[in-house]
Amino acid sequence: MSILITKDTTCVIQGITGREAVSMTRECLDYGTKIVGGVTPGRGGREVHGVPVYDTLEEIARKTRVDASVISVPPAFARDAAFEAIENGVKLIVIVTENIPRFEVAQMVELAKLRGARIIGPNCLGVLSPGEAKIGGLGGRAVDARKAFTKGRIGVMSRSGGMTTEICNTLSAAGLGQSTAVSIGGDAIIGSSYAELMPLFEADRETEAIAIYSEPGGRMVKENRSRLPIVAFMAGRFMDAMPGMRFGHAGTIVEGKADTTAEKIERLRAAGIGVAEKIEDIPKLVREKLGR
Numbered sequence: 617m618s619i620l621i622t623k624d625t626t627c628v629i630q631g632i633t634g635r636e637a638v639s640m641t642r643e644c645l646d647y648g649t650k651i652v653g654g655v656t657p658g659r660g661g662r663e664v665h666g667v668p669v670y671d672t673l674e675e676i677a678r679k680t681r682v683d684a685s686v687i688s689v690p691p692a693f694a695r696d697a698a699f700e701a702i703e704n705g706v707k708l709i710v711i712v713t714e715n716i717p718r719f720e721v722a723q724m725v726e727l728a729k730l731r732g733a734r735i736i737g738p739n740c741l742g743v744l745s746p747g748e749a750k751i752g753g754l755g756g757r758a759v760d761a762r763k764a765f766t767k768g769r770i771g772v773m774s775r776s777g778g779m780t781t782e783i784c785n786t787l788s789a790a791g792l793g794q795s796t797a798v799s800i801g802g803d804a805i806i807g808s809s810y811a812e813l814m815p816l817f818e819a820d821r822e823t824e825a826i827a828i829y830s831e832p833g834g835r836m837v838k839e840n841r842s843r844l845p846i847v848a849f850m851a852g853r854f855m856d857a858m859p860g861m862r863f864g865h866a867g868t869i870v871e872g873k874a875d876t877t878a879e880k881i882e883r884l885r886a887a888g889i890g891v892a893e894k895i896e897d898i899p900k901l902v903r904e905k906l907g908r
Contacts, residue, residue: 618745618796619771619816619823620708620734626681627751628673628706629654630697631689632664636753640688640712641665646758649749652680655697677704684708684751686742694738695720702731710752711737714803721805728807735807741777741799754799755781768793770902771817771844773810774829775802782895783827783849790899795823818843825902830880845905847890847898850881 627644631637632654642665645651651667653676660671670676673685685701687694687709694713701709702724709728716738728735736743742752746767754777755761764785770792774780777799784797798813800806810828817823826846881891890901 618748619813619820620736620743620796620798621684621745621749621751623648623748624650625683625708625749625751626650626652627684627686627749628652628676628682628701629664629667630673630685630687630701631693632656632667632669633659633662634688636712637686637688638664640686640753641667643753643755643757643761644686644750647744647750647755647761648758649751652676652682655700673700673704673706677706682706684710686752687711687713687737689713691716695724698724698735699727702727702733707733708743708751709733709735709807710740710742711735711801711807712740712742712752713737714739716803718803718805721803721807725805725807736798737801737803737807739803740801740806741780743796743798745796746794752799753777754797755784764788765797766793768795769822769824770794771820771823771826772797772828773800773813773826774798775800775831776829779829779849779851783829783898786895787827787899787902792899792902795820814842814844825906827898827902830884845890845902846888847892847901847905848884849892849895849898850877850884 633656654667654669655673657671659669662669685706687697689697694716741754744750744754746765764781766788772783772794780797780799784794826844828848830848830850884891892898892901
């Protein structure tokens with residue numbers, strides 16, 4: 617099983633004619649993702665790797681079901697693209713664009729909640745369910761993604777797209793496949809947090825454990841009531857010896873003692889979450905949590 621996407625998920629690429637989007641389209645198609653169209657205003661009638669390009673998402677939605685959209689447009693147009701997707705009934709929106717003003721991100725997230733849609737990102741690499749589909753740039757080329765991500769029972773979440781791949785690669789090398797991996801985005805305001813995605817993993821009876829990548833900052837960890845054992849890798853341990861230094865993504869703002877790496881590790885462990893000293897320790901901790 618998987619969360620968010622399956623092999624039957626239909627997807628569009630907004631901003632498909634952009635340089636990065638052209639490469640991402642090829643990667644997703646090669647992995648087996650069902651891309652039913654792309655959108656770039658003024659360029660309707662073209663094709664990108666055989667995918668038809670339209671001027672509006674509405675044109676695609678009138679012809680076929682659209683389950684998900686990847687938004688890869690300049691920051692100035694990201695809000696309009698998200699609004700277009702939401703108002704046309706798209707329920708999963710992956711925003712890879714970065715440097716979007718926070719006020720505009722807040723507007724996107726609020727409208728998505730009102731319409732029953734879910735945003736992943738912005739400033740993320742997307743979602744990948746091994747053997748099913750990948751939506752976004754997570755894992756890079758299909759041949760590389762198939763090596764790093766293997767089908768299994770471990771859910772993975774990370775603010776960092778690169779660390780999402782690294783954790784999955786480490787798990788795969790140890791014989792622990794993944795149900796779904798989600799790069800949630802590194803900005804201060806994002807559409808879906810760890811806490812908001814956790815119920816989806818919990819509802820998937822084939823997910824047996826969760827691995828997450830954490831950074832200094834934030835006071836999110838108070839307790840853990842999940843049925844799933846959780847293992848976290850905490851980056852930035854060196855920060856405690858460098859007061860005043862900031863580390864990580866925009867969403868990990870360090871504010872005083874409660875946000876030091878040591879304090880966060882303490883809170884994670886107090887909540888019953890296993891903390892890996894090194895990434896390569898994650899598989900061992902997962903197995904211990906599962907009693908294997």
